[in-house]
Amino acid sequence: MPITPILIKIAPPDFDVEIDLRYATNDNITGQPVYRRAAAFLNEEAAEKLAVAIKLAAALGYRFRIFDAFRPTEAQWTLWNHTPDPNFLADPRRGSPHSRGAAVDLNLIDPQGHDLDMGTAFDAFTPLSHHGRTDISVAAQRNRAVLLGLMTAAGWDFYRNEWWHYQLFDAKRHPLLSDAEAGTGMM
Secondary structure, eight states: OOOOOOEEEOOTTTSOEEEOOGGGSSOSTTSSOSOSSOOOEEEHHHHHHHHHHHHHHHHTTOEEEEEEOOOOHHHHHHHHHHOOOTTTSOOTTTOOGGGGTOEEEEEEEOTTSOBOOOSSOTTOOSGGGSTTOSSSOHHHHHHHHHHHHHHHHTTOEEOTTOTTEEEOTTGGGSOOOOHHHHTOOOO
16 A cells, blocks of 8 residues: 655644635635635745745745645546636646646735835736746746746746646656545545
8 A cells, every 4th residue: 555645734833824815715716715725835845945934035025825735636636627728727637737746826025015016916817927037027037037946946846837836856756646636634
């Protein structure tokens, strides 16, 4: 029987972040909560890399707001059934890095707790959300570059279509997990 990987809860005080799990609210692409419980988890490797990113961001006076982390496979199906767009959502038959505890969706926040302008909102399924856009404000371009620099310096890979999404390199080596397998009680 395979061993289920340990998921680490991402929350203060162990992780100096703001938690704003959009899929536990109506403020997401479905317009209704996908998660029953708002809790952020990552696998051990991802949690370690997030801790490094937190330290790097703090040195610049920033913190992170977490929009999503581990996403049970059931939630991936809910999102896919609502918006089956492979440019912004992983087909659940292939599996998402989120469902492996190997991805995080986030933004930088300033010392007053305000989100940095990234040119689009989180989960804006539009080409304007892609990295490297020059048709957004200069400030948003700079903010995206800072976020990208912090996350890649901490060992994360990025997804070219979403400024907010970072994942472990070779995330597929981690198993897909349902809510029951993960024991998170999110669904």
